[in-house]
Amino acid sequence: MSSSYTPVRAAHVPGATYRLQFHAGFRLRDARAVVPYLHALGVTHLYASPILKARPGSTHGYDVIDHSALNPEVGTEDDLAALGADLRERGMGLLLDAVPNHMCVGTGNSWWADLLEHGQASRFAGHFDIAWNDSPRPQMHGRLLLPVLGDQYGAVLESGQFVPAFENGGFAVRVHDNQLPLDPRTYDRILAPAAILVREKFGPEHPSVIELASVLHAVKNLPPRTETDAARVAEMRVEVIAICRRLTELAERFPEAADAISAALVTIAGKAGDPASFAALDELLEAQAYRPCFWRVASDEINYRRFFDVNDLAALSTEHAEVFDAVHATWFRWVRAGIADGLRIDHPDGLFDPKEYLDRLQSACGGEKPLYVVVEKILGDGETLPPDWACAGTTGYEFIHAVNGLFVDRSGEGPLTAFYQQFTGLDDPWPEVVYRGKRQVSQSSLASELNALAHQLDRIARRDRRSRDFTLNGIRKALREVVACFPVYRSYVTDTVTDTDKAVIGKATRWAYRRNPLLGKTVFDFIRDTVLLKDSPSGPASSEYRALQRSFAGKFQQVTSPVAAKGVEDTAFYVYNRLTSLNEVGGEPGKFGWKPDAVHAFLAARITMPGGLSPLSTHDTKRGEDVRARISVLSEIPEEWAERVTHWSGLNHAHRTEVDGTLAPGANEEYLLYQTLVGAWPFLGEGVKGGAGEGVKKIEGAEVFISPSPAHPFTPSDFTPRIREYMRKALAEAKVHTSWINPNPEYEAAIATFIDRVLDADVSGAFLRDLGAFAERVAGFGRINSLAQTLIRCAAPGVPDTYQGTESWDFSLVDPDNRRPVDYDSRAEWLRDIDARSATSDGRNRLARELAASLSDPRTKLFVTALALRARREWPDVFARGKYVPLAAIGDQTDRVFAFLRTDGSRAAAVIVPRLPARHSAWGDTALPLPEEFTAARWENVFTGAAVEPSGGSLPVGAVLGAFPVALLRTV
Numbered sequence: 002m003s004s005s006y007t008p009v010r011a012a013h014v015p016g017a018t019y020r021l022q023f024h025a026g027f028r029l030r031d032a033r034a035v036v037p038y039l040h041a042l043g044v045t046h047l048y049a050s051p052i053l054k055a056r057p058g059s060t061h062g063y064d065v066i067d068h069s070a071l072n073p074e075v076g077t078e079d080d081l082a083a084l085g086a087d088l089r090e091r092g093m094g095l096l097l098d099a100v101p102n103h104m105c106v107g108t109g110n111s112w113w114a115d116l117l118e119h120g121q122a123s124r125f126a127g128h129f130d131i132a133w134n135d136s137p138r139p140q141m142h143g144r145l146l147l148p149v150l151g152d153q154y155g156a157v158l159e160s161g162q163f164v165p166a167f168e169n170g171g172f173a174v175r176v177h178d179n180q181l182p183l184d185p186r187t188y189d190r191i192l193a194p195a196a197i198l199v200r201e202k203f204g205p206e207h208p209s210v211i212e213l214a215s216v217l218h219a220v221k222n223l224p225p226r227t228e229t230d231a232a233r234v235a236e237m238r239v240e241v242i243a244i245c246r247r248l249t250e251l252a253e254r255f256p257e258a259a260d261a262i263s264a265a266l267v268t269i270a271g272k273a274g275d276p277a278s279f280a281a282l283d284e285l286l287e288a289q290a291y292r293p294c295f296w297r298v299a300s301d302e303i304n305y306r307r308f309f310d311v312n313d314l315a316a317l318s319t320e321h322a323e324v325f326d327a328v329h330a331t332w333f334r335w336v337r338a339g340i341a342d343g344l345r346i347d348h349p350d351g352l353f354d355p356k357e358y359l360d361r362l363q364s365a366c367g368g369e370k371p372l373y374v375v376v377e378k379i380l381g382d383g384e385t386l387p388p389d390w391a392c393a394g395t396t397g398y399e400f401i402h403a404v405n406g407l408f409v410d411r412s413g414e415g416p417l418t419a420f421y422q423q424f425t426g427l428d429d430p431w432p433e434v435v436y437r438g439k440r441q442v443s444q445s446s447l448a449s450e451l452n453a454l455a456h457q458l459d460r461i462a463r464r465d466r467r468s469r470d471f472t473l474n475g476i477r478k479a480l481r482e483v484v485a486c487f488p489v490y491r492s493y494v495t496d497t498v499t500d501t502d503k504a505v506i507g508k509a510t511r512w513a514y515r516r517n518p519l520l521g522k523t524v525f526d527f528i529r530d531t532v533l534l535k536d537s538p539s540g541p542a543s544s545e546y547r548a549l550q551r552s553f554a555g556k557f558q559q560v561t562s563p564v565a566a567k568g569v570e571d572t573a574f575y576v577y578n579r580l581t582s583l584n585e586v587g588g589e590p591g592k593f594g595w596k597p598d599a600v601h602a603f604l605a606a607r608i609t610m611p612g613g614l615s616p617l618s619t620h621d622t623k624r625g626e627d628v629r630a631r632i633s634v635l636s637e638i639p640e641e642w643a644e645r646v647t648h649w650s651g652l653n654h655a656h657r658t659e660v661d662g663t664l665a666p667g668a669n670e671e672y673l674l675y676q677t678l679v680g681a682w683p684f685l686g687e688g689v690k691g692g693a694g695e696g697v698k699k700i701e702g703a704e705v706f707i708s709p710s711p712a713h714p715f716t717p718s719d720f721t722p723r724i725r726e727y728m729r730k731a732l733a734e735a736k737v738h739t740s741w742i743n744p745n746p747e748y749e750a751a752i753a754t755f756i757d758r759v760l761d762a763d764v765s766g767a768f769l770r771d772l773g774a775f776a777e778r779v780a781g782f783g784r785i786n787s788l789a790q791t792l793i794r795c796a797a798p799g800v801p802d803t804y805q806g807t808e809s810w811d812f813s814l815v816d817p818d819n820r821r822p823v824d825y826d827s828r829a830e831w832l833r834d835i836d837a838r839s840a841t842s843d844g845r846n847r848l849a850r851e852l853a854a855s856l857s858d859p860r861t862k863l864f865v866t867a868l869a870l871r872a873r874r875e876w877p878d879v880f881a882r883g884k885y886v887p888l889a890a891i892g893d894q895t896d897r898v899f900a901f902l903r904t905d906g907s908r909a910a911a912v913i914v915p916r917l918p919a920r921h922s923a924w925g926d927t928a929l930p931l932p933e934e935f936t937a938a939r940w941e942n943v944f945t946g947a948a949v950e951p952s953g954g955s956l957p958v959g960a961v962l963g964a965f966p967v968a969l970l971r972t973v
Contacts, residue, residue, distance in 0.1 A: 013094075013342065013343075013370060013373055014373060014393060014611060014612040014800060014881065015045050015046035015094060015096065015342075015343070015373070015612075015800050016043075016045035016046070016800070016870075016873060016874050016877060016881060017043055017044050017045050017046070017795075017800060017801045017802070017803070017870050017873060017874070018044065018045070018046045018047075018048040018096055018614060018800055018801070018802045018803070019039050019042070019044040019046070019047055019048060019802075019803045019805070020048045020049075020050070020616075020619070020620065020802065020803065020804045020805055021035070021047060021048070021049055021050065021805050022050045022060070022061065022062075022620060022805060022820050023049060023050050023051075023052050023062060023072070023075040024059060024060045024061070024062070024074065024075065024820075025058070025074040025075070026060075026822065027075075027822070028074075028075045028076045028080070029052075029075055029076035029077075029080035029081055029083075029084050030076060030080055032047065032049075032084055033080075033083060033084050033087050034825070035825050036084070036087045036088060036091065036093070037091075037829075038825060038828060038829040038832065039093070040091045040093060041829075041832055041836075041867070042803075042808060042832065042866065042867050042870060043866075043867055043869070043870025043871040043872075043873065043874050044093070044803070044870065045092070045093055045094065045874065046088075046093060046094040046095065046096050046342065046343075047084075047088060047093065047094075047095050047096070048096040048098075048345065048802065049095065049096065049097055049098060050062045050098050050620065051063055051065060051097075051098045051099070051100050051347075052071060052072055052075050052081070052097070052098075053065045053067065053068055053070065053071065053072060053100070053331060054066055054067035054068075054069075054070040054071065054072045054073065054109075055072050055074075055105065056105045056107055056109070057074070057109070058074075059072075059074075060817065060820055061620065061816070061820070062075075062098070062100075063100055063314075063347065064104075064105035064107075064313070064314060065100055065104045065105060066104060066105045066107065066109045066110040067109070067110070067111070068104070068327060068328045068329075068330070068331060069327075069330060069331055070331070071331070081335070081340060082338075082340060085338075085339070085340035085341070089339070094341075094342035094343070095340060095341045095342055095343075096341070096342065096343045096344070096345055096373070096375075097332060097335065097341045097343070097344055097345065098344075098345045098347060099329070099332050099344045099345065099346055099347060100347045100348075101317065101319045101325075101328050101329065101346065101347070101352070101358070102308060102316060102317060102319065102347060102348045102349075102351035102352060103307070103308035103314045103315060103316050103317055103348075103351070104314070104315065104317060105313055105314055106313050106314070106315045107178075107179070107313050108178065108179060108180050112125040112128055112129075113125075113129075113315070114180075114182055116128075116129065116145070116290075117145070117147070117181060117182050117289075117290060117291050118171075118182040118183070118184060118185070118290070119184065119226060119237075119290065120143060120144065120145070120184070120226040120290025120291075121133060121143060121226055121227060121229075121290070122224070122225075122226045122227070122228055122234055122237065123290075124234070124238070127318060127321055127323075127324065128317060128318060128321075128323075128324045128327070129305055129306075129315050129316065129317060129318065130305060130306035130315075130316045130317070130318050131145060131304060131305045131306075132304045132305075132453045132456075133145075133304070135304060135452075135453050135456045135457070136302065136304060140287075141292065141302075141304070143226065143227060143290070144289075144290055144291060144292055145290060145291040145292070145304065145305060146291070146292055146294060146298065146299070146302055146303050146304050146305075147181070147291040147292060147293045147294065148294050148295065148296040148297075148298055148299035148303060148312050149176065149177065149179050149181075149293055149294075149296065149312075150176065150177070150293055150294060150295050150296060151177060151295075151296065152295060153295050154293060154294055154295060157176065157293075157295075158271075158279050158282065158283060158286075159271070159273070159276050159279055160273055161270065161271060161272070161273040162176055162177070163175075163176050163270070163282060163286070163293075164176070164270060165183075165191070165266045165269055165270055165282065165285070166266065167191075167248075167252070167262055167263070167266060169245070169249070170244075170245030170246060170247075170248045170249035171183070171185070171245050171248070172188055172191055174285075174286070176293065181289075181291070181293065183285070183289060184226065184288065184289050184290055185220060185223060185241045185244055185245075186220065186223045186225070186226065186288075187285060187288045187289065188216075188217075188220045188244070189217055189220050189221060190269070190281070190284070190285050190288070191262065191265050191266060191269060191285075192213060192216060192217050192220065192262070192265075193217060194265040194268065194269075195213065195258070195261040195262045195264070195265040196210060196213040196214060196217060196261070198261040198264060198265065199213060199257060199258055199261045202257070202261075203257060207257075208255065209251065209254075209255035209257055209258040212247070212251050212255070212258070213251065213258060215247075216244060216247050216248060216251065219240060219243070219244050219247075220244060223237055223240060223241070224236075224237050226290055268281070269281045269282050269285060270282060296312060297742065299312050299449060300445055300446050300447070300448050300449060300742065301448050301449055301452070302449055302452075303449040304449070304453065306450065306453075306559065307450075307563075308348070308351065308563075309447075309563045309566055309567055310442070310446035310447050310563070310567060316351060316559075318353070319352055319353070319358060320352070320353040320354060320357070320358070325358075325361060325365075326365075329362070329365065332344060333365060333366065336366060336372065337366075342373060343372060343373030343374060343375070344362070344372065344373075344374050344375075345374075345375050345376075345377065345396060346358075346359075346362075346374060346375070346376045346377065346392070347377050348377055348562075349376045349377065349378055350378065350379070350490050350491050350558075350559075350562035351559060351562060351563070352559075353555045353559065354493075354495050354555065355376070355378075355387075355390065355493065356387065356389055356390055356391075356493065356495065357495065359374065359376070359390050359391040359392055360391050362374060362391070363391045371391065373393055373612065374391070374392040374393060375392060375393055375394055375395060375396050375612065375613060375614055376390070376392050376394075376395055376396065377395070377396045378395045378396075378490075379398055379490055379565075379566075379586060379587050380395065380398070380399045380489075380587060381488065381489040381490065381589075382402075382589040382592060384489050386610070387493055387501075393610065393611075393612025393613060394607075394610040394611075394612050394613020394614065394799070395613050395614070396613075396614050396616070396619065396802075397613055397614040397615050397616045397619075397799065397802060398585070398586045398587030398588075398616075398619075399587050399603075400607075400613070400614070400615045400616065400794075400797075400799060401585055401586075401587060401588070401616060401617060401622070401626075402585065402587050402588045402589065403595055403599075403600050403603045403604070404600070404617070404790050404793055404794065405582060405583070405585060405588070405629055405633065405790070406583070406592070406594045406595030406600070407594070407595055407597065407600045407790075407793075407899060407916055408594075408630065408633045408786045408789070408790065408916055408917070409580065409582065409583065409593060409594030409595070409633050409636045410594065410636040410637040410917050410919075410920070411593055411594040411596070411636075413593075413635075413636040413637055413638075413639045414593035414594070414636070416639040416640060416643070417579065417580060417635070417636060417639040417642070417643075418579060418593075420639065420642070420643040420646075421578070421579045421672065424643075424646060424647070424650075424668055424672055425578075425667075425668045425669040425672055426668060427669060429577075430591065431573075431577055431589075431590055431591025432591065434573045434576055434577045435568065435569055435573050436485050436486065436516075437573075438568035438569060438572035438573035438576065439484065439485040439487075439564050439565065439568030439569065439572075439573075440481065440482075440485040440568070441568065441572060441736060442564055442567040442568045442571075442572060443481050443484055443485060443564050443568070444481065445742065446567065446742060447560070447563060447564055447567060450560050450563070451477065451480060451481055451484065451560065452477065453556075454480055454553075454556055454557060454560055455473060455476050455477035455480055456473070457552070457553050457556060458476050458480065458528070458531065458553055459471075459473045459476050460549070461531060461546070461549050461550065461553060462476065462527065464546060464549070465537045465539050465546075466539055467537055467538050467539045468527050468537065471523075471524050471527065475520060475521075475524055476524065476528075478517070478520060479513065479517070479520050479524045479525055479528060480528065480557075482513035482516060482517050482520070482525075483509050483510055483513045483525065483528055484509075484560060484561050484564050485513070485564070485568070486508075486509045486510075486512035486513040486516065487505070487509045487561045487564075487565065488505055488508050488509060488512075489505055489565075490561065490562045490565045490566070491558040491559075491561045491562045491565075492505050492506055492532070492558055492561075493558065494506075494532060494533065494534065494551075494554040494555075494558065495551070495555075496551065498533050498534055502533065503533060506529055506532050506533055507529060510525040510526070510528055510529040511525075513525055531550050531553055531554070532550075532553070532554045532557055532558075533554075534547065534550050534551065534554065570586055570623075571734045572734060572735065572736055573590075574590070574623060574734070575673075575731045575732075575734040575735035576669070576735050576737065577590050577591075578669055578672050578673040578676065580593070580632065580633070580635060580636055580676075581623075581624070581632055581673065581676050581677070581680075582624075582628075582629040582630075582632035582633040582680075584623055585622060585623055585624075585629070586619075586621055586622060586623065593636070594636065597896070597899050597916075598887075600899070601887040601901065604793075604797045604798055604885055604901070605798075605885045605887070607797070607798035607799050607885075608798045608884070608885055610799075611798050611799060611800075611881060611882065612799075612800060613799050613800065614799065614800050614802040615794050615797060615798075615799035615800060615801050615802055616794070616802040616803075616804060617790055617791065617794055617804075617807065618804040618807045618811070618813075618819070619802075619804055620804065620816060620819065620820070621816070622804075622815070622819070623814075623815050624677075624680060624681075624813070624814050624815060625807065625811050625812055625813040625814070625819060626787065626790065626791075626807060626811075627783065627784075627787045627807070627810055627811055627812055627862075628677075628680035628681050628812050628813070628814065629680070630783045630784075630786035630787040630790065631679060631680045631776075631779050631780055631782075631783030631786075632676055632679065632680045632783075633783075633786060634779045634782045634783050634786065634918075634919055635676070635679070635779070637782070637917055637918075637919035637920055638779075638919055641775075645675075645771070645772075645775050646672065646675055648771065649675060649768055649771065649772065650668075650671060652765070652767055652768045652771075653671075653755070653758075653759050653765065653768060656754070656755050656758040656759055656764075656765075657751075657755060658751035658754060658755070660738075660745075660747050660748045660751050661747075661748070663738075665738070665748050665751035665752055665755065666751075666752050666755055667737070667738065669737075670728070670731075670732065670735075670738075670752065673728075673731060674724075674728060674756070675772075677724065677727060677728070677814070678724070678772060678776070679772070679775070679776045679779055680783075680812070681720075681723075681724070681812040681813075681814060682772070682773070682776040682777075682780070682812075683720060683812070684773075684776075684777060684780060684857060720760070721756060721757060721760045723814065723818055724756055724760065725752075725753050725756050725757070726818070727814045727815065727818060728752055728753075728756060729749055729752070729753070730815060731815075732748075732749060732752060780857075781856070782918040782919045784810075784856040784857065784861070784862075784966075785856070785915060785918040785966050785967075786916075786918065787810075787862060788856075788861070788862060788865050788914075788966050788967045789899070789914035789915060789916065789966070789967050790914075791862060791865050791866055791869070792865055792869055792912055792914055792967045792969060793899075793912060793914065795865075795866065795869035795870055795873060796869060796872075796873065796880060796903060796910065796912045796969060797885070797901075797912075798885055798903075801870065801873070803866065804819075805823050806823040808828070808862065808863050808866040808867070809828060809831070809859045809860070809861075809862050809863045809866075810857070810859055810861075810862055827859075828863065831859060831860045831863055832863060832867060834860065835848065835860055835863065835864050835867065839868075839946075841946075842946030842947070843946070845944070845945065845946040846945045846946050846947060846964065848864070849864070849944050849945045849946075849964055849965045850945075850964050850965070852864055852965070853964060853965045853966060856966070864944070865944065865967065868943050868944060868969070869943070869969055872910065872943050872969060872971065876905075876908065876910065876971070878905040878908070879903050879904065879905045879908055879909070879910050879971075880903050880910065882905065883903045883904050883905040883908075883910075884902075884903070884904045884905070885901060885902075885903060886901060886902040886903075886904055886932060887900075887901050888900035888901055888902060888911070888913075888929045888930070888931070888956075889929075889930070890927055890928065890929055890958065891926075891927070891928055891929075891930060891955070892924075892925060892926040892927035892928050892958075893922075893923075893924065893925035893926055893927050894922070894924055894925065894927040894958070895927065896916075896917070897915055897916055897917055897920065897921075897927075898913065898914070898915055898916065898927060898929070898958050899913075899914050899915075899916050900912060900913040900914070900929050900956075902931075902932070902935070904935075907934075907972070908971075908972055909935050909938065909971070909972050910969065910970065910971045910972075911929075911940065911956065911968070911969070911970040911971070912968075912969055913929065913956070913958065913961050913962065913967070913968040913969075913970070914966075914967045914968075915962065915966065915967070923959070924957075924958045924959035924962070925959070926957075927957075927958040927959065928952070928953075928955035928956060928957050928958060929955055929956040929958060930954060930955045931951055931954055931955060931956060933954075935951075935972070936951055936954035937951070938951070938972045939972065939973050940956075940970040940971065940972055940973065941970065941971055941972075941973045942961070942964075942965075942968055942969070942970055943968075943969040943970065943971060944965045944967070944968065944969060945964045945965055945968075947964065948973075949961060949970055956970070
C-alpha cells in the first residue's frame, strides 16, 4: 500500500452540490427528470446517496450487501450511464457516496454467507474484522457470535423456530429472516441418518445408498476449518462444490434418497413440546463456525467489529489490499468510465489508517488529476483536518456548527441556562453529560468492543515485567475511562506519532486518572505509552512488541470514534436540551454561539481547503436548517421563552401520566418537545401562495396552521404522528426512561398520549392558540436567520451543498423524517416563476419586495438560493478561488450585521446579512467601510437589481437591506 500521495495538480472541485437520497421510491430515472431543475438552480454536481446493492427495501443505502453491483431497486447500469450523460450534457458532474468501512451482513451478502459456512477457512475471513480467539469461553474460539435471535437461544430452539433445509445442493438453517448455511464438514449429521433410512429400505447395494456413502466419505475427508495452508483450502473449496453438485444430482436421480434426506431433516428439526427432541439440532448448530444467540448478547460478547453498535453492519478490513480492491472496484469503474467525478467517503474514522486509505484511493484512480474526495470527518471544536490527508476537505459539519453559532445570541446564555436548570432540575455542565454518555455506551451497547480491546492490551501487558501485574479487569476499567474522556473522535497514530496525537491522548489519560485516582496512575500511563508507541520503562521495545503496540493503537482508535458518536450524537445530544439548535453533529452545545470575529476567522481559514462542502442540512443532521434557525431565536428572548414554557407546562400538566412513580413526560423531555414544536410548527402560507388552502386547522375560528413544508407536503393530521415518532426516537437515544436495547413501552405510550392530547384542538385549544401565536413570532425571525445562513453558505469559501428539498422552506426533523419525498414539480414551477418575474431589473426588484413582505412564501428561500448559486457559477474566480475579506461594521448596530467580501482582482462580491433579528431596531448610521480599492466601485444588488453607491467609502446597511432582508452585491 502506498504510504504517501502527492498530487501534481489540484482536483476538479464542484461549484455547488445537491444531495439526493436514492431508494425504491426515488430511482435514477427520477433523478434524470430533476437534472434540468438542478441546473437551473445553479447546481454543478449531483451528490448521490449510496447506490450499490443494499439490503432490500433500504431507504438510505448504507447497508450495502454487494460491492460489485448497482442496487437494482434504484435502477440499472444503463440508467446510471444515462444520468451521467444528462449531467455532462449540461456541464455538470456526479459525486458518489462511498461506504468502505462496513457492509450489511444480512441475507444476500455472499461474503458473509461464505464466512458462516467455512469460518476461518473462508476466503472472506480476512475481509471482516473478527477476533476469533478473544472470547473468555474456550468453546467460542474459532467461532463467530451471531446475535440474530429474538429471544434466548434455548427458547428459540425448543419452539421450533430453527428450520433445517436442503437447498441448491447444500444445507442451511432458517431462523426468523435469516438463512444460516451449514458447514459442509457437518453434513454427515444429516446424511448419515438419511443413508441408514435408505439402506434399511432398499438394501446396501442400492445405487442411492452407494452414492450417499461416497458423498459421506468426501464430507468426512474435508480439511478442518482451522486449515491455513492455501493449497489445502483451495482444494477444499473445489471438493465442497463437487459435494453440493453430487447432492443435487442425487436428489434428482433418486427420489428415495431425497425423501430420506427430508425425513432426516424433519427428525433433526425436533418437535415443539418435546425438549429432548432438539438435542440433535442443538449439536448440529454447536458444530458450526458460528453461534446463533439472543441479540442482547452482542453488547457484551460480539466478536466482530461493527459499524457503531449495529449488529447487522459488520466492519470491513479495508486496510488489506485484496479487501480494498474488492470494495472499491465498482466505484472505480464508474470513475474511470467518466460517469462519476468524485467520492464522498463515509465514516473515515472507522478505518484502521485513514491517511493510508486516502493515499491508496488516489493512487488507485491514477488519473491526470487527483480524484475529488471529501470525507465525513467529524471535527471537534478547534480540531482541524490532518493536513496530510489526500482529500479536498470534509463534508462540512464544522461549517454547520460555525454558521449556526453566528445566529445564537451569546448574551442570552445566562438567563436561558438558569431557566433550563430551574425547569428541568438538571445542572450538569455539557462536558459532564458527554462523559456520562460515552461511559454509558461503553458499558452497554459497545461493551464488547471495549472487552476485545482490553484483552488485546492485556496480552501486551503480560509481555513486560513493568506491566504484567495489571489485571484484565483493571485494564478494562482504565480503558473505559480513557475512551470516555477522549476529547475528539480519534487520534491517528500509525508508524509515526504527531504532536496532535500526543496532545489528545495525553489529555484523555490525564482526565481519566483525575476522575479515577483509585485505579492508579501507572495503568493510565501504560495505556498512554502503548498507544503512543513508547518504550517500556524496562527498556527498548522489540520489533514484535512494537508491532503489537501498533495493532493496539489502530484498534483503540477505531473504538474511540463509535463511542464518541453513540455517546455524544446519539445520547448526550438528547439529554442536554438547553438550546437544541446547538445539538448538531459536529457541534458543541456547551459553546453558546460564536462571536462574529470567530466566524470570520473560520471562513477565512477555509480558503486553504476550498473543496470542502458547506452544508446547512444533511441526511444525518438532528433537525433541518430552518428548524434550527427558529430555535436559535429563543436565545434572543430567553425571558419570554421562560414565561411561555412555564405557562404551557401548567396548561398541559393534566395530560401527564404517572409511570413507575414518575410523571411522563419528564421536565427535560417536555422542554425538548416545546422547542421541537416551535421549530417545526406549520403556519398558514408556509408552503402555499397566499389564501387558506385545504387542510387549514381552525381553533375557535382562528386559522392556526396548514401544510408547512413545500419540500414535504402533508396535511395537519400528519404533523402529530411526525412529532410522536421524533419524540420516540429522542427518548430512546437519551436512554433515560427508555432505550432501543431496553424499551419501556408503558413510558413511550404515555409520551405518545401526551403529544396526542396537547396537539388536539378539542382538548388543548388554549395551549395551541398560545403556542401558535408565539411560534409565529419566532418563525418570522427564523426566516430571516434562514435566509442569512443560506446566503453565507452559497457565497463563503467551500462548496455550497444543498440537501434535497432545503432550497425552499423545510421543517424536517431527524431521520427518517428528513427522507420524505420532495415535490420537485412545484419547485420547478416556482423557479420558472422567479425567472419570469426577474427578467428585468424592475421586475426582480418588485419580486424581491413582494417576497420580503411575505417571507413565508415558498419561493423566498428558493429565490435567494438560485440567484446566489448562479452568481457563484458565473464568477468562479471570485467565489471558488477568490480572497475572503471580513467587513467590520461601524455605527449603531454593529453586532447585528455580518458581512464579507469575496474578491478577485478588480472584481468583488459583498455578502451582507442581519443577525439577531429579534433585537431589531432601525439601522441608523450603521455602515460597512470598504477596502480602499473598492470605495469607488459601482455595485449591483443581485436580489433587487438595484444599483448601490458607497457613501463616504462605506456601504450604508439600512439602504442595502431596505428592500430585502439579505444582500448579495457585486461590482459592475
